Amino acid sequence: MAETFKELERAERDSRWPRAAILDAAHFNADGLMPAIAQQHDSGEVLMMAWMNREALDETLRTGRVCYWSRSRGKLWRKGESSGQQQHLRSASLDCDGDTLLLRVDQTGPACHTGRRSCFYVALEETGARITSDPLIDPDTLYQKP
Template sequence: MNIDQLQFDGQGLICAVVVDDECGDVLMVAWMNRDTLTETLETGRMVYWSRSRQERWRKGDTSGDVQHVRSAALDCDGDALLFRVEQVGVACHTGERSCFHRPLAFEPVD
Protein backbone atom coordinates (compact mmCIF):
# COMPACT_ATOMS: atom_id res chain seq x y z
CA MET A 1 0.00 0.00 0.00
CA ASN A 2 1.27 3.48 -0.74
CA ILE A 3 0.53 6.80 0.98
CA ASP A 4 -2.20 7.69 -1.52
CA GLN A 5 -4.22 4.68 -0.38
CA LEU A 6 -4.21 5.68 3.31
CA GLN A 7 -7.37 7.04 4.91
CA PHE A 8 -6.53 10.49 6.30
CA ASP A 9 -9.28 12.17 8.36
CA GLY A 10 -11.14 15.38 7.47
CA GLN A 11 -8.21 17.48 8.70
CA GLY A 12 -5.77 15.50 6.56
CA LEU A 13 -4.36 13.59 9.55
CA ILE A 14 -3.75 9.96 10.41
CA CYS A 15 -3.16 8.44 13.86
CA ALA A 16 0.33 7.11 14.61
CA VAL A 17 0.84 4.63 17.45
CA VAL A 18 4.49 4.49 18.51
CA VAL A 19 5.95 1.38 20.17
CA ASP A 20 9.41 0.69 21.58
CA ASP A 21 10.98 -1.80 19.17
CA GLU A 22 13.04 -3.45 21.88
CA CYS A 23 10.40 -4.19 24.55
CA GLY A 24 7.06 -3.53 22.83
CA ASP A 25 5.86 -0.83 25.23
CA VAL A 26 3.48 1.74 23.76
CA LEU A 27 5.35 5.04 23.99
CA MET A 28 2.92 7.55 22.53
CA VAL A 29 0.13 8.29 20.09
CA ALA A 30 0.41 11.29 17.79
CA TRP A 31 -0.84 12.59 14.46
CA MET A 32 0.78 12.80 11.06
CA ASN A 33 -0.18 14.48 7.81
CA ARG A 34 0.93 13.44 4.36
CA ASP A 35 4.07 15.61 4.50
CA THR A 36 5.24 14.48 7.95
CA LEU A 37 4.60 10.84 7.05
CA THR A 38 6.61 11.23 3.85
CA GLU A 39 9.46 12.90 5.74
CA THR A 40 9.40 10.15 8.38
CA LEU A 41 9.61 7.40 5.77
CA GLU A 42 12.36 9.20 3.83
CA THR A 43 14.57 10.11 6.81
CA GLY A 44 13.91 7.32 9.31
CA ARG A 45 13.16 9.87 12.07
CA MET A 46 9.67 10.33 13.48
CA VAL A 47 8.02 13.58 12.36
CA TYR A 48 4.53 14.55 13.50
CA TRP A 49 1.86 17.20 13.03
CA SER A 50 1.00 19.15 16.18
CA ARG A 51 -2.74 19.73 16.27
CA SER A 52 -2.42 22.28 19.09
CA ARG A 53 0.35 24.34 17.47
CA GLN A 54 -0.71 23.61 13.88
CA GLU A 55 2.87 22.88 12.85
CA ARG A 56 5.28 20.11 11.99
CA TRP A 57 7.52 18.78 14.76
CA ARG A 58 10.33 16.33 14.46
CA LYS A 59 10.70 14.36 17.67
CA GLY A 60 13.90 15.34 19.43
CA ASP A 61 14.72 18.62 17.71
CA THR A 62 14.28 20.59 20.94
CA SER A 63 14.38 17.84 23.59
CA GLY A 64 17.07 15.55 22.18
CA ASP A 65 14.67 12.61 22.71
CA VAL A 66 14.85 11.16 19.20
CA GLN A 67 12.84 8.31 17.68
CA HIS A 68 14.48 6.23 14.94
CA VAL A 69 12.04 4.18 12.84
CA ARG A 70 12.69 0.45 12.85
CA SER A 71 9.47 -0.66 11.10
CA ALA A 72 6.09 0.68 10.02
CA ALA A 73 2.71 -0.96 9.44
CA LEU A 74 -0.85 0.12 8.85
CA ASP A 75 -4.08 -1.25 10.23
CA CYS A 76 -6.64 -3.18 8.20
CA ASP A 77 -8.64 -0.04 7.33
CA GLY A 78 -5.61 2.04 6.39
CA ASP A 79 -6.59 4.76 8.88
CA ALA A 80 -3.96 4.19 11.60
CA LEU A 81 -0.23 3.55 11.55
CA LEU A 82 2.02 1.56 13.88
CA PHE A 83 5.66 2.53 14.16
CA ARG A 84 8.27 0.51 16.01
CA VAL A 85 11.07 2.85 17.02
CA GLU A 86 14.38 2.99 18.80
CA GLN A 87 13.67 5.58 21.49
CA VAL A 88 16.64 7.71 22.52
CA GLY A 89 15.76 9.37 25.81
CA VAL A 90 12.09 9.62 26.81
CA ALA A 91 8.96 9.78 24.67
CA CYS A 92 6.73 11.96 26.84
CA HIS A 93 7.04 15.75 27.13
CA THR A 94 6.58 15.32 30.91
CA GLY A 95 9.91 13.50 31.14
CA GLU A 96 8.34 10.06 31.51
CA ARG A 97 9.56 7.23 29.32
CA SER A 98 6.04 6.65 27.93
CA CYS A 99 3.05 8.98 27.62
CA PHE A 100 0.98 6.17 29.17
CA HIS A 101 2.26 6.47 32.73
CA ARG A 102 -0.96 7.50 34.52
CA PRO A 103 -3.23 4.65 35.66
CA LEU A 104 -6.96 4.99 35.10
CA ALA A 105 -9.17 3.64 37.89
CA PHE A 106 -12.10 1.49 36.78
CA GLU A 107 -14.21 -1.43 37.92
CA PRO A 108 -13.91 -4.45 35.60
CA VAL A 109 -17.21 -5.75 34.24
CA ASP A 110 -17.62 -9.50 34.00
Protein backbone atom coordinates (compact mmCIF):
# COMPACT_ATOMS: atom_id res chain seq x y z
CA MET A 1 0.00 0.00 0.00
CA ALA A 2 1.30 3.46 -0.83
CA GLU A 3 2.78 5.37 2.09
CA THR A 4 0.31 8.18 1.42
CA PHE A 5 -2.64 5.89 2.09
CA LYS A 6 -0.98 4.66 5.31
CA GLU A 7 -0.83 8.31 6.41
CA LEU A 8 -4.50 8.80 5.52
CA GLU A 9 -5.47 5.97 7.88
CA ARG A 10 -4.68 8.23 10.85
CA ALA A 11 -5.77 11.52 9.27
CA GLU A 12 -8.29 13.63 11.15
CA ARG A 13 -11.75 14.26 9.76
CA ASP A 14 -11.88 17.22 7.36
CA SER A 15 -8.08 17.36 7.00
CA ARG A 16 -7.09 18.40 3.48
CA TRP A 17 -4.60 16.78 1.08
CA PRO A 18 -3.56 17.87 -2.44
CA ARG A 19 -5.66 15.98 -4.99
CA ALA A 20 -2.69 15.40 -7.29
CA ALA A 21 -0.71 13.77 -4.48
CA ILE A 22 -3.58 11.43 -3.64
CA LEU A 23 -4.12 10.47 -7.28
CA ASP A 24 -0.38 9.97 -7.76
CA ALA A 25 -0.45 7.53 -4.84
CA ALA A 26 -3.64 5.78 -6.02
CA HIS A 27 -3.22 2.28 -7.39
CA PHE A 28 -4.17 1.76 -11.02
CA ASN A 29 -3.72 -1.82 -12.29
CA ALA A 30 -1.10 -2.94 -14.84
CA ASP A 31 -3.35 -1.62 -17.62
CA GLY A 32 -3.56 1.78 -15.92
CA LEU A 33 -7.16 1.17 -14.84
CA MET A 34 -9.14 1.30 -11.62
CA PRO A 35 -12.66 -0.09 -10.97
CA ALA A 36 -15.27 2.62 -10.48
CA ILE A 37 -18.63 1.86 -8.90
CA ALA A 38 -21.45 4.25 -9.82
CA GLN A 39 -24.11 4.75 -7.16
CA GLN A 40 -27.23 6.92 -7.41
CA HIS A 41 -26.51 9.77 -5.00
CA ASP A 42 -29.97 10.09 -3.43
CA SER A 43 -31.23 6.49 -3.28
CA GLY A 44 -27.96 4.61 -2.74
CA GLU A 45 -28.81 2.25 -5.62
CA VAL A 46 -25.69 0.68 -7.16
CA LEU A 47 -26.00 1.34 -10.88
CA MET A 48 -22.90 -0.09 -12.54
CA MET A 49 -19.20 -0.79 -12.41
CA ALA A 50 -16.82 0.38 -15.10
CA TRP A 51 -13.13 1.21 -15.44
CA MET A 52 -11.35 4.55 -15.23
CA ASN A 53 -7.83 5.52 -16.12
CA ARG A 54 -6.20 8.69 -14.78
CA GLU A 55 -7.35 10.72 -17.80
CA ALA A 56 -10.99 9.62 -17.38
CA LEU A 57 -10.89 10.41 -13.68
CA ASP A 58 -9.30 13.83 -14.27
CA GLU A 59 -11.94 14.65 -16.91
CA THR A 60 -14.75 13.52 -14.63
CA LEU A 61 -13.49 15.64 -11.74
CA ARG A 62 -12.91 18.64 -14.03
CA THR A 63 -16.23 18.56 -15.93
CA GLY A 64 -18.66 16.86 -13.54
CA ARG A 65 -19.81 14.56 -16.32
CA VAL A 66 -18.71 10.97 -15.74
CA CYS A 67 -16.19 9.59 -18.18
CA TYR A 68 -14.86 6.02 -18.18
CA TRP A 69 -12.24 4.06 -20.10
CA SER A 70 -13.84 1.61 -22.51
CA ARG A 71 -11.70 -1.51 -22.66
CA SER A 72 -13.62 -2.83 -25.68
CA ARG A 73 -13.29 0.44 -27.64
CA GLY A 74 -9.82 1.28 -26.32
CA LYS A 75 -10.76 4.91 -25.70
CA LEU A 76 -12.46 7.30 -23.30
CA TRP A 77 -16.20 6.74 -23.00
CA ARG A 78 -18.34 9.60 -21.80
CA LYS A 79 -21.36 7.95 -20.23
CA GLY A 80 -24.39 8.73 -22.38
CA GLU A 81 -22.52 9.79 -25.53
CA SER A 82 -24.46 7.23 -27.60
CA SER A 83 -27.55 6.62 -25.44
CA GLY A 84 -28.12 10.10 -24.01
CA GLN A 85 -28.36 8.58 -20.50
CA GLN A 86 -25.71 10.64 -18.75
CA GLN A 87 -24.18 10.48 -15.30
CA HIS A 88 -23.44 13.73 -13.49
CA LEU A 89 -20.94 13.49 -10.67
CA ARG A 90 -22.07 14.47 -7.18
CA SER A 91 -19.00 13.14 -5.34
CA ALA A 92 -16.05 10.82 -5.83
CA SER A 93 -14.23 8.80 -3.18
CA LEU A 94 -11.31 6.40 -3.12
CA ASP A 95 -11.38 3.36 -0.87
CA CYS A 96 -8.87 2.93 1.96
CA ASP A 97 -6.34 1.17 -0.30
CA GLY A 98 -6.61 3.74 -3.09
CA ASP A 99 -7.54 1.10 -5.66
CA THR A 100 -11.32 1.44 -6.10
CA LEU A 101 -13.50 4.48 -6.78
CA LEU A 102 -17.03 5.15 -5.59
CA LEU A 103 -18.81 7.69 -7.76
CA ARG A 104 -22.03 9.12 -6.36
CA VAL A 105 -23.90 10.26 -9.45
CA ASP A 106 -27.17 11.65 -10.73
CA GLN A 107 -28.12 9.18 -13.45
CA THR A 108 -30.54 10.25 -16.17
CA GLY A 109 -32.63 7.20 -17.18
CA PRO A 110 -31.13 3.72 -17.35
CA ALA A 111 -27.47 3.16 -16.51
CA CYS A 112 -27.30 -0.25 -18.18
CA HIS A 113 -26.90 -0.90 -21.91
CA THR A 114 -29.85 -3.34 -21.56
CA GLY A 115 -32.13 -0.38 -20.85
CA ARG A 116 -32.42 -1.23 -17.16
CA ARG A 117 -31.84 1.28 -14.40
CA SER A 118 -29.00 -0.82 -12.92
CA CYS A 119 -26.58 -3.33 -14.41
CA PHE A 120 -27.12 -5.51 -11.34
CA TYR A 121 -30.40 -7.20 -12.29
CA VAL A 122 -29.38 -10.89 -12.26
CA ALA A 123 -29.99 -12.17 -8.72
CA LEU A 124 -28.06 -15.32 -7.88
CA GLU A 125 -30.17 -17.59 -5.70
CA GLU A 126 -29.75 -21.06 -4.23
CA THR A 127 -31.35 -22.87 -7.17
CA GLY A 128 -30.59 -20.51 -10.05
CA ALA A 129 -30.65 -16.94 -11.24
CA ARG A 130 -33.63 -14.57 -11.33
CA ILE A 131 -34.08 -11.38 -13.37
CA THR A 132 -35.10 -8.64 -10.93
CA SER A 133 -36.10 -5.77 -13.22
CA ASP A 134 -37.54 -4.93 -16.62
CA PRO A 135 -35.88 -2.52 -19.05
CA LEU A 136 -37.01 1.08 -18.72
CA ILE A 137 -36.22 1.59 -22.40
CA ASP A 138 -35.91 -1.03 -25.12
CA PRO A 139 -32.16 -1.27 -25.83
CA ASP A 140 -32.79 -1.19 -29.59
CA THR A 141 -34.49 2.18 -29.10
CA LEU A 142 -31.92 3.40 -26.59
CA TYR A 143 -29.06 3.15 -29.08
CA GLN A 144 -30.83 4.15 -32.31
CA LYS A 145 -28.91 6.65 -34.33
CA PRO A 146 -31.05 9.54 -35.62
